Amino acid sequence: MFKLNLKIALRSLFKNKVYAAINIGGLAIGLTAFILMLLYVNHEESYDTWSPQLKDVYQVREKHSFFSPDNEDHWQEINDSRMANLVRENIPQALAVTRVTADWGFSSGYSVKIAHADPVMVTGMKDADSSFFQVFPYEFLQGDSESALNAPKSVVLKESLARKLFGTEKVLGKTLKVLMWRNDPGTDLTITGVVADPVTPQSVGFNALMRTGEEDKVPESAGNFHYCQIYTKLNQVADTGALNQSLLKIYTDYQKKSLVQRKLQYNEIYKNGKTPGLKVIPLKDVHLNPPFKLSWVEKLRPVIGISIFLLVVSIINFVNLATAQSVQRAKEVGVKKVLGVYKRELIAQFLVESALQSMISLFLCVVLIEVVLPTFNHHFNVQLSFWLNPQLKTMLIQLIGLFSVVTLLAGFYPSWVLSNYNPVAVLKGSYESGLKGVVLRNGLVVFQFVISITFIIAIGIMHRQTQFMSNKDLGFERGELVNIKTNYDESFAEKLRKIPGVQYVATTTQVMGNAFNVPEEIIYKGKQLNMNTVTVSMDALPSLGVRVLQGRLFAKTYKQDTINTVILNEAAANLIDKKPVGKSYSIKDGDKSYVFQIVGVIKNYHNEGFDKAVLPTIYKVTHLGGTSSTNNLLLRLNTSNTGEIMKKVQSEWKQAYPDYPMEYKAMDDVFADVLKENNRFINMIVLFSILSVSLSLLGLFALSTFVAKRRTKEVAVRKVLGASNLQIINLLNRSFLLLVLIANLISWPIAYILVKKWLDGFAYRIDMPVYPFLIATIVSLVVSALTVSIQARKAANGDPVHALKYE
Amino acid sequence: MIQLNNIEKYYANKGIKNYVLRLVTTTIKQGEFVSIMGPSGAGKSTLLNIIGMLEEPTYGSYEFLGEDVTSLNERKRIELYRNHIGFVFQAYHLIDEMTVYENIEAPLLYKKVGSSERASRIADLLDRFNIVAKKDLFPNQLSGGQQQLVGIARALAAQPSIILADEPTGNLQSAQAEEIMTLFKKLNQEDGITIIQVTHSEKNAQYGNRILHIADGVVKEDVAVG
Numbered sequence A: 001m002f003k004l005n006l007k008i009a010l011r012s013l014f015k016n017k018v019y020a021a022i023n024i025g026g027l028a029i030g031l032t033a034f035i036l037m038l039l040y041v042n043h044e045e046s047y048d049t050w051s052p053q054l055k056d057v058y059q060v061r062e063k064h065s066f067f068s069p070d071n072e073d074h075w076q077e078i079n080d081s082r083m084a085n086l087v088r089e090n091i092p093q094a095l096a097v098t099r100v101t102a103d104w105g106f107s108s109g110y111s112v113k114i115a116h117a118d119p120v121m122v123t124g125m126k127d128a129d130s131s132f133f134q135v136f137p138y139e140f141l142q143g144d145s146e147s148a149l150n151a152p153k154s155v156v157l158k159e160s161l162a163r164k165l166f167g168t169e170k171v172l173g174k175t176l177k178v179l180m181w182r183n184d185p186g187t188d189l190t191i192t193g194v195v196a197d198p199v200t201p202q203s204v205g206f207n208a209l210m211r212t213g214e215e216d217k218v219p220e221s222a223g224n225f226h227y228c229q230i231y232t233k234l235n236q237v238a239d240t241g242a243l244n245q246s247l248l249k250i251y252t253d254y255q256k257k258s259l260v261q262r263k264l265q266y267n268e269i270y271k272n273g274k275t276p277g278l279k280v281i282p283l284k285d286v287h288l289n290p291p292f293k294l295s296w297v298e299k300l301r302p303v304i305g306i307s308i309f310l311l312v313v314s315i316i317n318f319v320n321l322a323t324a325q326s327v328q329r330a331k332e333v334g335v336k337k338v339l340g341v342y343k344r345e346l347i348a349q350f351l352v353e354s355a356l357q358s359m360i361s362l363f364l365c366v367v368l369i370e371v372v373l374p375t376f377n378h379h380f381n382v383q384l385s386f387w388l389n390p391q392l393k394t395m396l397i398q399l400i401g402l403f404s405v406v407t408l409l410a411g412f413y414p415s416w417v418l419s420n421y422n423p424v425a426v427l428k429g430s431y432e433s434g435l436k437g438v439v440l441r442n443g444l445v446v447f448q449f450v451i452s453i454t455f456i457i458a459i460g461i462m463h464r465q466t467q468f469m470s471n472k473d474l475g476f477e478r479g480e481l482v483n484i485k486t487n488y489d490e491s492f493a494e495k496l497r498k499i500p501g502v503q504y505v506a507t508t509t510q511v512m513g514n515a516f517n518v519p520e521e522i523i524y525k526g527k528q529l530n531m532n533t534v535t536v537s538m539d540a541l542p543s544l545g546v547r548v549l550q551g552r553l554f555a556k557t558y559k560q561d562t563i564n565t566v567i568l569n570e571a572a573a574n575l576i577d578k579k580p581v582g583k584s585y586s587i588k589d590g591d592k593s594y595v596f597q598i599v600g601v602i603k604n605y606h607n608e609g610f611d612k613a614v615l616p617t618i619y620k621v622t623h624l625g626g627t628s629s630t631n632n633l634l635l636r637l638n639t640s641n642t643g644e645i646m647k648k649v650q651s652e653w654k655q656a657y658p659d660y661p662m663e664y665k666a667m668d669d670v671f672a673d674v675l676k677e678n679n680r681f682i683n684m685i686v687l688f689s690i691l692s693v694s695l696s697l698l699g700l701f702a703l704s705t706f707v708a709k710r711r712t713k714e715v716a717v718r719k720v721l722g723a724s725n726l727q728i729i730n731l732l733n734r735s736f737l738l739l740v741l742i743a744n745l746i747s748w749p750i751a752y753i754l755v756k757k758w759l760d761g762f763a764y765r766i767d768m769p770v771y772p773f774l775i776a777t778i779v780s781l782v783v784s785a786l787t788v789s790i791q792a793r794k795a796a797n798g799d800p801v802h803a804l805k806y807e
Numbered sequence B: 001m002i003q004l005n006n007i008e009k010y011y012a013n014k015g016i017k018n019y020v021l022r023l024v025t026t027t028i029k030q031g032e033f034v035s036i037m038g039p040s041g042a043g044k045s046t047l048l049n050i051i052g053m054l055e056e057p058t059y060g061s062y063e064f065l066g067e068d069v070t071s072l073n074e075r076k077r078i079e080l081y082r083n084h085i086g087f088v089f090q091a092y093h094l095i096d097e098m099t100v101y102e103n104i105e106a107p108l109l110y111k112k113v114g115s116s117e118r119a120s121r122i123a124d125l126l127d128r129f130n131i132v133a134k135k136d137l138f139p140n141q142l143s144g145g146q147q148q149l150v151g152i153a154r155a156l157a158a159q160p161s162i163i164l165a166d167e168p169t170g171n172l173q174s175a176q177a178e179e180i181m182t183l184f185k186k187l188n189q190e191d192g193i194t195i196i197q198v199t200h201s202e203k204n205a206q207y208g209n210r211i212l213h214i215a216d217g218v219v220k221e222d223v224a225v226g
């Protein structure tokens, strides 16, 4: 029985090759998009799941405004290092607490020298105190977790790094010289352990974990801070809420005492709704809740939505074609019913058929995934694999689940329609007139097109916004500007200035790609205002090529420029005074007060993505300006021959800092990076739209084929009565075009709302344009008309005699 | 075998009852070969469908093998289809995706007949109807007459006690029609299968042993033949 049904299923697939191909291929595409998304989600969800003991590990977060992009208070994972002791001493459940260097993301790594080999850059070198392996349950292949970091100047390597550096994991006792910046004399570290690479990604990832001693120190003066990340292992905490409450109380008491020592007023700091805050969050929530950034879930939300839509579109095709096709199978159903078959047996039979098709789709999809995965990995900067996935078992279970859902979704309705055919009606031959399924089918076509048209509109608008951004005036000249990842050093800068073609060498704390915001409260005409301050060297603003709106830029000829003059950007000037040049403001530092004079106003320049507004900013050259730790060394070249000059810069660098490789980036590339995230998103939307639109058109094509076929007789009769081919094409087109038109009307508001939301994410954005809406409508109507006409023409050109003879 | 009492069938259209059958009362005994005749639209097919339990009468009672079947549940009805009733259609209604062999096999599969028994029965039928050479062909590769032979073979496969045929030769040329009618007669006489057929042809009706004449939903005449 089952065998026979399977045979019938295969035969009817072969008989309708084109539709079967559209059905199965479409479903495979929908599934592929969905499974790729699933792989990615699984990957993200697998963060910090590599050991069951990690459930007792927590991250400490403090609420403060340092390093925040908007100078407001935020829950941050970079905390005052004193918090470690606070937790250790006051929380009885804390079994271990460790301090780890903050992930600043400035430098791409440290220079590592082994014996007399050339230095290599190694990424993921983290510094921690001795308790790191008491908190994180890494598996030691060499050495042991108890004693590995007991001695300062020790380092534990991941197996993968040990193999890369030494070719073996038997490296206990060997030494590495680590240089953290270019004129760092270097620290010799002894390898005291090798740990296995965990199978799933880690939010506290490292390649080498050092104990240099930096993280052991706590600044003595209450006014000095060392910032780091803090993790703790707690003894079976059931209720984090209660723990966090006591933590908050401890922190508040501590802040009161600490502020007194720093001669600050608790009530002055914590006012206007500002409150102190310290809490722990489970490690598994850390990856999900990055401070300042969108979490992967939020970033992925549109993608998840889209891939689900794509799957739905392909399932809709499936349902549509299957119900349309069911007419062909009606006779089989009628006959079987009079031969004595139960309805449920019929439903089962047709479900098996759709299962067969979704099975084939699934196989196709696995092949497709293998094909596109490398590109996908490259595009999203991840290392996903299907077969070598550590969660292959979960994946397979998910796939089986997906398979069942798809089969049921795609197969149930058609089976139900089919099994409900009344044998008398069917065998009489009147089954085609039934309206059954037509309403649903039309509804599904509309739904499908709503999705596709929304995509088309979105692409149009996103394209406009992208163009707007890439052509937007940044407020500084990004061409022929290079940023070397290092601090300013006068003697080195002098050497560079001697290279012909180098116009300026300067530094600043704020430049696109590496901006470091420092909040400051100023008093202007008795008013308190919050400003962002940036420290620059004399030449920084000219080398950026900013535009002066009022007054002047800093210059050596003005002695006071290194002491108490400032330049504002437009945003700051708008806050303070329309004509601020020559006026002054003051700042308070404890009991003392300093006065600064405003000498110029420059046009706002961008140093973040276009999603963030430029902060009101004050630029200063202090006597520290040249040497403060900025990690930006700006080089303005006055020739386009960048490569040649950078070679010379490189050789100067090698002479000055032989143990540290030079890293630099052209500002053009930095800007490209800023746009990258957005472009990536848009590329994806474009890809998904193409898929969705082609799936919809394929569906429409197949559906129109069926309708044309079903109406063959009607068409033949009309032709015999004298209808022209064009009239017949119109006849078949009319109903479909009406559907597409309805879909357009529905898509407009949906697209408007969605794209508006997307646009609102940009501080600098275009006005909502109208023409993408019109274009989407015209394109969808024309393309649908063409698609349907292919079939309609065939029907119209058919020989009426033939059609009437074999009705 | 079949007992119809005051069977009525009407379709209500805009509040008006359009009677298709009126007070049909008749008995058909085991082993009879009945032909239903009458003008187009008289209600012949409707009557046959009611007998075949494909349609329900609006009024009246119907006993099949001594059992009241006017409102039978699906399970019971399907049991009757599997074991007692074979249908033959004017348009053959073979399943296009199945070969001749599989078409004949289908009812046996539903009846859960064992595979060796199945093979022998099918071989027997193929042989008897002279279509052994065609067993692996699909319906669209056969002539109309051949298709109807397969249709009848399929109806017989489950060894029913009654065959219901609605204009079985309606689409066939007279030579082929004769062949089918001879076959019916043989089945009726040699195997004792009850046959009820609808036909427009006086000639075909002569193969049976009783004719019911219907006009406007009423049995006008009930005559014995031969």
Ligand SMILES: Nc1ncnc2c1ncn2[C@@H]1O[C@H](COP(=O)(O)OP(=O)(O)OP(=O)(O)O)[C@@H](O)[C@H]1O
Residues within 6 Å of the ligand: B011, B020, B038, B039, B040, B041, B042, B043, B044, B045, B046, B047
């Ligand atoms: N679903 C229906 N709704 C309304 N009237 C119906 C329906 N089905 C059948 N009829 C009517 O019932 C009457 C009898 O139909 P039936 O098919 O039994 O005729 P018939 O005697 O088999 O005719 P023919 O020889 O043309 O096959 C016809 O007048 C037809 O219009």
Ligand SMILES: [Mg+2]
Residues within 6 Å of the ligand: B044, B045, B046
């Ligand atoms: Mg009829």
